[in-house]
Amino acid sequence: MASVISGKDMLLFFRKRADHATVDASKLRFQTEHSISMEKESESTQTKDGNVVTVSDGENTADISSLAYREDDTTIEVWKELKRNFQANDLMEMWQVDINSGLNGTDLDADYFQGYFTSFELSSAADGNVELSYTFAINGNGAEGTDSLTPEQLAEVRNAQYDYETLKATGEGV
Incomplete structure (x- = not known):
């Protein structure tokens, strides 16, 4: 039976690429929203037989929002x-x-996806929470695949516990 995917089930994990062999990716906590936008550029050339359209890759970005938080000293x-x-x-x-x-x-x-953060914004309204906004510029088109979390990580994610969830480091060299 078909079911609609809930936005709270789509989580983001990050890691600095230079640390891929030794550091697990970390879940962004208190994320409120994210969107991934992938664009194509098109150019039309008029010919005697009609227009000919060429398509090339455009800019791919992710816009991410979350709430700022405090953690223990360690x-x-x-x-x-x-x-x-x-x-x-x-x-x-x-x-x-x-x-x-x-x-x-x-x-x-x-x-x-691999890429770079191209903007960071922290906003703090007097009557609200401190909100964070990021823009992530994506290199290329990314890759689709599958990955896994440990049973403990999955249980923590599903139970909305506020500990970091991590993806296992590859242990491979550059």
Whole structure:
């Protein structure tokens, strides 16, 4: 039976590309929304037989919103790390993971992207929460695949516990 995918099931995980062999990707906590926009450029040439259209890749981006938060003294908040990655122009990896697409945390649908953060905004209204906004410029078109979380990670995600969820590091060299 068909069912609609809930936005709360689509989670984002990030990692600095330089750390891919040793560091697990981290889940962005308190995420409120994200959108991935992929565009194509088209050019039309008029001929005697009618128009001929050529298509080429355009700009691909992700716009991400979340809430700022405080963590205990021993944990670096992911949002602060992402801000540092933005400031340092670090090449980043991003996964969009559908946590309800697999059974027991295996074979989850995941889209993988590499790129750079091109904007970071922190807004703090007097009568609201501190909100964070990021724009992520995607290199290429990304890749579709599957990935897995441990049963403990999947249980934590589904139970909305506020510990970091991570994707296992590859352990492979560059």
